[in-house]
Amino acid sequence: MSLPQAFIEKYKKLLKEDYHDFLASFDQPPVAGFRSNPLKEGQMSFEHPIADTNWGYYGKVSGKSIEHVTGLVYSQEPAAQMVGQVAHPKPGMKVLDLAAAPGGKTTHLLSYLNNTGLLVSNEINAKRSHVLAENVERFGARNVIVTNESTERLAKVFPSFFDLIVFDGPCSGEGMFRKDPKAIPYWHEDYPKELASLQKTILSDALAMLAPGGQLVYSTCTWSPEENEEVATWLLEHKELALVPIQASHGMTNSHLLPGTVRMYPHLFKGEGQFIAKFKDLREPVKTSKISLKKVPKKTSLTKEQDNLWQAFCQKHLAVTLQGQYQTFGDHLYLLPEGLPNLSGLRITRNGLHLGTFKKKRFEPSFALGMALKPSEVIQYIEMDIEQFERYVAGHQIPLKTTYPNGWYQVVIKGNGLGFAKVVGDQLKNAYPKGLRFYS
Numbered sequence: 001m002s003l004p005q006a007f008i009e010k011y012k013k014l015l016k017e018d019y020h021d022f023l024a025s026f027d028q029p030p031v032a033g034f035r036s037n038p039l040k041e042g043q044m045s046f047e048h049p050i051a052d053t054n055w056g057y058y059g060k061v062s063g064k065s066i067e068h069v070t071g072l073v074y075s076q077e078p079a080a081q082m083v084g085q086v087a088h089p090k091p092g093m094k095v096l097d098l099a100a101a102p103g104g105k106t107t108h109l110l111s112y113l114n115n116t117g118l119l120v121s122n123e124i125n126a127k128r129s130h131v132l133a134e135n136v137e138r139f140g141a142r143n144v145i146v147t148n149e150s151t152e153r154l155a156k157v158f159p160s161f162f163d164l165i166v167f168d169g170p171c172s173g174e175g176m177f178r179k180d181p182k183a184i185p186y187w188h189e190d191y192p193k194e195l196a197s198l199q200k201t202i203l204s205d206a207l208a209m210l211a212p213g214g215q216l217v218y219s220t221c222t223w224s225p226e227e228n229e230e231v232a233t234w235l236l237e238h239k240e241l242a243l244v245p246i247q248a249s250h251g252m253t254n255s256h257l258l259p260g261t262v263r264m265y266p267h268l269f270k271g272e273g274q275f276i277a278k279f280k281d282l283r284e285p286v287k288t289s290k291i292s293l294k295k296v297p298k299k300t301s302l303t304k305e306q307d308n309l310w311q312a313f314c315q316k317h318l319a320v321t322l323q324g325q326y327q328t329f330g331d332h333l334y335l336l337p338e339g340l341p342n343l344s345g346l347r348i349t350r351n352g353l354h355l356g357t358f359k360k361k362r363f364e365p366s367f368a369l370g371m372a373l374k375p376s377e378v379i380q381y382i383e384m385d386i387e388q389f390e391r392y393v394a395g396h397q398i399p400l401k402t403t404y405p406n407g408w409y410q411v412v413i414k415g416n417g418l419g420f421a422k423v424v425g426d427q428l429k430n431a432y433p434k435g436l437r438f439y440s
């Protein structure tokens with residue numbers, strides 16, 4: 001792999017005797033990994049677990065596989081998995097993922113939250129925020145808002161709000177050179193400094209949103225000290241924060257530039273490049289009720305007729321009560337996590353869980369709802385075999401082998417939901433979203 005000379009010289013100085021192994025690692029193939037999704041009911045066993053992780057495995061999963069399509073797995077290289085592992089939110093926490101697309105850290109955080117608390121997953125780039133929302137939908141979490149905002153505007157809506165903030169933001173991306181060599185030409189000697197300055201601006205916004213006593217995880221996929229340790233040191237010098245030391249295990253390296261933070265190098269850790277620092281806010285924690293936030297306005301609740309239609313749907317189809325705030329936008333019904341402030345004015349890509357649409361005298365469930373529910377949480381579902389799955393994801397309707405009464409059913413494959421679809425006569429109509437369809 002051809003690397004910029006200035007890059008080579010820089011790491012020769014920094015890594016000293018390790019430098020040759022470091023350089024040689026660029027001629028090795030990148031390490032692929034994935035995480036299994038604990039929110040899904042139909043679990044599978046996978047080989048080659050990543051040591052000391054709850055859900056991590058080495059290996060590649062096809063984007064056309066049942067595991068991927070049902071959201072049972074999320075592809076993420078092993079070093080990046082250590083960020084969520086270090087963040088490790090507790091159930092019930094209010095969490096912010098500040099630069100979240102395509103969703104590696106977000107889905108990992110959601111695994112820990114297990115549909116409790118709330119996650120605001122933000123991505124500044126509109127196109128990428130849609131990819132993020134699609135990945136969140138497949139993952140099937142019920143407690144996420146996806147926003148498409150600048151961190152500055154976000155900070156105005158969520159002052160001192162979050163118990164945990166993860167900032168895995170724009171960086172010089174050196175640790176991704178092996179996986180994505182297209183990133184190499186963007187690199188120049190001053191690039192890390194430019195990114196460090198942007199990171200400091202974003203981190204200042206992040207801290208305005210951190211609740212007193214909360215935690216902040218700052219990570220990059222680069223090795224440049226100008227970002228990483230120098231930004232972390234700047235935080236310690238300018239903000240009321242203390243480092244929470246991270247245990248370096250299984251090939252992680254304790255940073256000698258700032259002990260307590262960790263680095264991952266591909267010649268020592270089986271994965272790509274990463275830096276992680278964790279901080280604790282030193283201010284006295286304040287009870288959430290004392291923080292003044294504008295609550296979600298009442299006018300968004302359901303009309304009597306909508307409520308009746310939704311209740312009738314729940315009675316017929318759901319074996320679970322969905323906790324949260326119900327909100328309508330036009331004919332669409334959403335479930336938002338409890339405890340959110342008024343989000344009006346923010347660009348929102350995913351307004352919580354889209355439950356479905358009110359049509360004339362009926363309620364139609366959304367694809368997202370059918371991804372978020374476990375088969376044990378619905379009253380009626382149809383389990384497909386592999387051949388039916390291949391036809392279904394290609395957009396075909398499925399001739400049924402047994403007779404079912406007409407109506408909505410969750411579509412299930414290998415124990416996990418793939419949206420809802422309607423039985424009409426002896427056919428299962430295709431409701432798989434057009435944008436997701438593919439031929440195996």
Ligand SMILES: C[S@@+](CC[C@H](N)C(=O)[O-])C[C@H]1O[C@@H](n2cnc3c(N)ncnc32)[C@H](O)[C@@H]1O
Pocket residue numbers: 098099100101102103104105106123124125128150151168169170171198202
């Ligand atoms: C390394 S990627 C994030 C990867 C993501 N955390 C994951 O695990 O899937 C960095 C993200 O920062 C976003 N970004 C770029 N400039 C930004 C800015 N000024 N403020 C906030 N986010 C920014 C990029 O669009 C990109 O999606």
